Amino acid sequence: MPPLTHSRPVRLTAGLAMVASAALVLSGCGRVDNAGTSASTAVDDKPATGTVSLWAPDGDANALDDTMATFKEENPDLDLEVTLIPESEYNTKLQAAIASGTGPDIAQTYTEAQAGFIKGEAFAAVPDRLVDEDSFFPGSWAAGEVDGVAYTVPWYAYTYTLVYRKDLADAAGLTAPATWEDAIPFFEGLQSAGAVKGFGASIGWDSYTGQDLAQLVWQAGGELISDDESEWTLDTPEMIEAINYSASYFTSGAADTSSPGFLDTQPYFVSGKSVSMITGPWVIGQFDAVAEEDGWTAENVGSTLVPAGSAGSVGAIAGGSLGVLADSDNQDAAWKVVRFLSESDTQIAQYESYGSLPAVQAAWDDPAIADQPLLDAFFEQLQSTRSYPQRTTWLQIATQMGTEMESVAKGQETAEEAAANLQAFADGVGTGE
Amino acid sequence: MTALNTSGVPRKRRPRGVRTSAIAWIFLAPFAIVFLTYTAIPALAAIGFSLTDLQGRDLRNPFNVDFVAIDNYVRLFADARFIRDIGNTLLFVVVGVPLTMALGFALAVSLNSGIRRLRGVFRTIFFAPVVTNIVAIALIWQYAFNSDGTVNNVLANFGFAGPNWLDDTNTAMPVVILLGIWRNFGTAMLLFLAGLQAVPEDVQEAASLDGAGWWSRMWHITLPLLLPTILLISVLLTVFYLQVFDEPYLLTDGGPLGSTESIALYTYNQFGFGNYGISSAASVVTLVLVAVVSVVQFRLLRPRT
Numbered sequence: 093m094p095p096l097t098h099s100r101p102v103r104l105t106a107g108l109a110m111v112a113s114a115a116l117v118l119s120g121c122g123r124v125d126n127a128g129t130s131a132s133t134a135v136d137d138k139p140a141t142g143t144v145s146l147w148a149p150d151g152d153a154n155a156l157d158d159t160m161a162t163f164k165e166e167n168p169d170l171d172l173e174v175t176l177i178p179e180s181e182y183n184t185k186l187q188a189a190i191a192s193g194t195g196p197d198i199a200q201t202y203t204e205a206q207a208g209f210i211k212g213e214a215f216a217a218v219p220d221r222l223v224d225e226d227s228f229f230p231g232s233w234a235a236g237e238v239d240g241v242a243y244t245v246p247w248y249a250y251t252y253t254l255v256y257r258k259d260l261a262d263a264a265g266l267t268a269p270a271t272w273e274d275a276i277p278f279f280e281g282l283q284s285a286g287a288v289k290g291f292g293a294s295i296g297w298d299s300y301t302g303q304d305l306a307q308l309v310w311q312a313g314g315e316l317i318s319d320d321e322s323e324w325t326l327d328t329p330e331m332i333e334a335i336n337y338s339a340s341y342f343t344s345g346a347a348d349t350s351s352p353g354f355l356d357t358q359p360y361f362v363s364g365k366s367v368s369m370i371t372g373p374w375v376i377g378q379f380d381a382v383a384e385e386d387g388w389t390a391e392n393v394g395s396t397l398v399p400a401g402s403a404g405s406v407g408a409i410a411g412g413s414l415g416v417l418a419d420s421d422n423q424d425a426a427w428k429v430v431r432f433l434s435e436s437d438t439q440i441a442q443y444e445s446y447g448s449l450p451a452v453q454a455a456w457d458d459p460a461i462a463d464q465p466l467l468d469a470f471f472e473q474l475q476s477t478r479s480y481p482q483r484t485t486w487l488q489i490a491t492q493m494g495t496e497m498e499s500v501a502k503g504q505e506t507a508e509e510a511a512a513n514l515q516a517f518a519d520g521v522g523t524g525e
Numbered sequence: 526m527t528a529l530n531t532s533g534v535p536r537k538r539r540p541r542g543v544r545t546s547a548i549a550w551i552f553l554a555p556f557a558i559v560f561l562t563y564t565a566i567p568a569l570a571a572i573g574f575s576l577t578d579l580q581g582r583d584l585r586n587p588f589n590v591d592f593v594a595i596d597n598y599v600r601l602f603a604d605a606r607f608i609r610d611i612g613n614t615l616l617f618v619v620v621g622v623p624l625t626m627a628l629g630f631a632l633a634v635s636l637n638s639g640i641r642r643l644r645g646v647f648r649t650i651f652f653a654p655v656v657t658n659i660v661a662i663a664l665i666w667q668y669a670f671n672s673d674g675t676v677n678n679v680l681a682n683f684g685f686a687g688p689n690w691l692d693d694t695n696t697a698m699p700v701v702i703l704l705g706i707w708r709n710f711g712t713a714m715l716l717f718l719a720g721l722q723a724v725p726e727d728v729q730e731a732a733s734l735d736g737a738g739w740w741s742r743m744w745h746i747t748l749p750l751l752l753p754t755i756l757l758i759s760v761l762l763t764v765f766y767l768q769v770f771d772e773p774y775l776l777t778d779g780g781p782l783g784s785t786e787s788i789a790l791y792t793y794n795q796f797g798f799g800n801y802g803i804s805s806a807a808s809v810v811t812l813v814l815v816a817v818v819s820v821v822q823f824r825l826l827r828p829r830t
Contacts, residue, residue, distance in 0.1 A: 184797045191801075208799050212583065295692075297780055350672045350689040484580070488798040498782055524580075 135219050140425035141169040145196035147186060149179040152248055152412060153200065155445035163432045170425055183208075183487075190214045190417065197420040198429060200412045203235045204303060204490070206244055207482040210236070211524070215243040215415035219427055223434045231409030232451045235479045244413035245434045246451030248442065251407040251477050252307070253469040255375060256368035257361070258394035260285040268396040272311070272337055275399040279346035282367050292357055292366030293338075293347035295498075302493030303480060304370065307408050308334035310478055311401030316489075317481045321523060324489065327515035335507035337401075339500045349501055358382045370398055372410070373470045377447045395469040397476075409477040411451060484524030492517045568812065575806035580799050590802075597806035607807065609783060610791045611814075617702060617766040617787065618818075625706045625762055626755070629713025636714070637721040648718070652711040659708065663775030667691065670700050670776075691777050694784040701785045704772045709765065713758050720754030721747070756826040760819050767815050788814075 146156070156174050164172065175196065177185050183205050189195040190209070201209055209215060218236075225233050228246045236244030254275075256268065261278070264285035269278040279290025294301050306316055314330025317323070341347040347366070358375060360366045362383045369375075379389040397405040414433060416426040432438055439450035440458045449470065450456060456471055480486055496510035505513070575597055577590040601607050632651055636644050654662065669675040670690035677687035690696045724747055732742050748755075770789035773779055779786030779794075788811050795804035 184793070187797075187799065212799070296778075298778065350692050356671075484799060488800075491794075491798075495783070498780070502782065504782065 134221055135424060135427045135431065139169060140167045140428040142422045142425050143171040143173065144198060144422055144425050144429055145173045145175065146198040146200075146414075146429065147175050147177060147182075147189075147196040148200035148412070149182040149202075150176040151179055152442070152446055152448040155442060155448075158445045159433070159438060159442045160429075163429070163438075167428070170429075172429065190419075193419060195417050195419060197422055197426040198414055198416055200247065200414055201244060202412060203232065203249075203410050204299075204408075204480045205487055206236060206413060206415070207238075207486060208484045208524075209415070210238050210243045210482075211484050214417060216418045216420070216423060218242040218245055222427055222431050227436070227454060228434075228451050229409065229453055229474050229477070231474075231477045231479050232411060232413070235409060235482065236413050236415070238482070244415040245430050247412045247414050247433055248439065248448035249409065249411035249451035249474065250372045250374075250449050251409055251470060251473045252304075252370050252372055252398060253395050253407070253473050254368060254398055255361075255371050255393060255395045255466075257282065257287065257364070257392060259392040260287055260364070260367055261394065268394060269399045270397070270405075271400050276340060276344050276346050279341075279368060280344070283346070287364050287367040289347055289366040290368060291341055291347040292360060292369040293341045294370075295349055295501075297494045297498035299487050299490040299494060301497055302490030302495075303408060305334055305338055305493050305497055306480060306490065307398065307406060308338055308401065310406040310408075311398070311403055312337075313401070313403035317483070317523065321481065321483065324515065324518035324523060326489075326493075326518050327511045331511045331514070332507045334401075335497060335500055335510050338497055339507065342501045349498075362388070373449055373467060374447055376464075376466050389466070393466060395466045397469055397473050405473070405476060407473045407477045409474070409479050412448075413451075481523075485518075485521045486524075488521055489514075489518050571805040571808050571812075574801055575809045577802050579801040579805070583801075593802065597802045598810075600803065601806050601810065606783060606786070607788075607791055610786050610788050611810075613698070613784070613786055614767060614769065614788045614814075616698065617705065617769050618763055621702050621705050621709075621766045621769075622759060622762045624702075625709045625713050626758055628706065628710040629715075629758070630717050632710070632714045633717035633721055636718055648715065651714050654708050655711040659771045660775060662708070663704070663772070666700070666704055666776060692781050694781050697777050697781055697785050701772050701776050704776060705766065705769060708772070709762060713762065716754055716758050716761075717751070720751045724750050752826065756822065759826065760822050763818055763822060764815050767818065768811060 146153075148156070153174060153176055160172060164170070183202075186195065186199055186201075186209070190212070195214070199209075199214075218241075223245055225242065229249050232246035232249045233242065236242050236246065254268070256278075260282050261268065264281045266278055266281040266285075267274075269275040275291075282290035294304050309316060309328075309330050312330040312333045314328050314334065315325050318325055342349055357366075357369060357371070358378050359382055361369065361375075362379060376389060376393070376395070379393060380386055383389075383392075398407050399405065414430045416423050416430060420426050433442075434452065436450065436452045436455040436458075439448075439452050439455045440460060442448045443450060443455070444460055449461070449467070456462065456467075461467055480490070483489075492514060496505075496514050499505045500507055500510050576592060576594060578593045578596075579590045583590055632647075636647055667674075671677070672687075672689035672692070674690075676690065680687040688696050690700050728746055729742055732746055737745070768789050769787045770793065773785040773787050773790050774793070777785045779790050788807060792804050792807040792811065795801075795807060
């Protein structure tokens, strides 16, 4: 065997040549502008056939077998393959699959993350007249649009409200807070009624925490991005006000930075360790099980709009939408599946199976939802929501917002410094597509 | 039946070396194909991508990108977060490798001498963390190191108030490193045990008869003979800790305040953001780090003849 050292320069040269060649090939291509994709032709009412694969994060899609039962009976020649992927891995795996050309026919996307996929031209445009866009909550539909063309169809929708221990509030003679000024005294009042912490603040310090901050910015009357979406506007008085207000949860003692992690929030709520939270509607259906008592939720839990800042009670629209991948070779059948999932009855069935709240407004009139008073606040809040910026760099910005919030909450920097850092970071990252 | 050679010219026999080489290549082929497909080509692709501005917007047009030369590397090393993550990763190596090796070695020596009868049982017990699902382990550790978790409950019994381990910048990294050690010492132990069992007993006995004590035999006979094993384990562990991902990702997601974020986690996050060019550049930096550290280790620790 020849000595390795002897051939090393040759191999190194060959390797570098390959890399250089690849780079030159790549550079030769150069970037071209994304070509806008117009809506495709209408989808007929014939039964769907062939194979359709659907990817979704592990969660709401667990109930798809039940939800799709009728559709499967009516479309016996369709083979629907559902793949559930852990939520924390979902965006990355979907990106990798699309990049390598091995993506599914249909993919669910989260409202806040779909811009990256849409602007990466991953999805085909929603066919004309596939669904009635006016039937959905406006924010849900708008989040899937780019330049007036829709690329996804809303599947379920939710927003956040303040969920609190009504029994403790009643015991302390407290009224649910309507404004920022009311909120912290309310949390402190809950503590005087026996709670360890009045408020279970989100402490993931990630994109979700950042998105909580985004809502506070809107409530303070601020904007995250300029009207023409050409630049981030994060170093503003409203951002500083929002960061300071968020930090006051902790500095007032109403919450602490050792609040429960995601898995512990309901047990902490039920046991009285942290007795209010700004959260989605899914928790409503989980308290009885945690308390091991049917009817515990109805007796002990209240929900109300998120406390209003100077610009009112503004929430964020969130949820899941479904898109058909541009690479799908069975788009016709895929759109038929999406159309079925967007129907009011299907979304009610999905709610009954898993608790996913319909993105179709009319479905909220069904007694299954309308007769649940704790959901009233969510419906009302859904009328006053905004979408996160539909920019490909948004999740990166939101994650940095979470990071900066952690620094302020833990006394590492001031809100002014955090806002300046955010702006510098955002300027470096840009607004993407 | 063998065909007759009617040409009158003696049949030229293929040299034995060529046949052996062909057979070797046949056996190597499956590995070579897998290696090329999943390691060499992706590594070269990563190097190529690191010189471009490949992003999420290019999902369907991965070759529709611009050549940016070393811009991604410049941005990486101008990013305070990446520099911090290099420091965090080196901390994993500097603390994790020696402690993992020390624990593995101590257990291997114990199993090799004192408790031979139960060696199989202990070997299995100590190796269990290596083969147990890391996600399950991390979940248990999360609960154990919560502010009101098992660890603090135990400490409370002795009158100590423990911190919120995973939310404190002073304690999070030690816990994450501890999980890495706990997960890896079994491998180190097994390799050391194999190395110890290869040390000739007659040499040990001769030294013993000459009056050499346990320490003297360990220092002058066992450790020199174990040098190849030590080199192997140190390189394996160093490579592991330089690429550490599971432990910080599952326990702390890089927090608090980024104090446990590793280069691999940075790379993963950048990929998740759709910054494939930056992510590739970070992975190339890891590759270079692994190569440099491994070469240095081989040079420092290789047995001298």
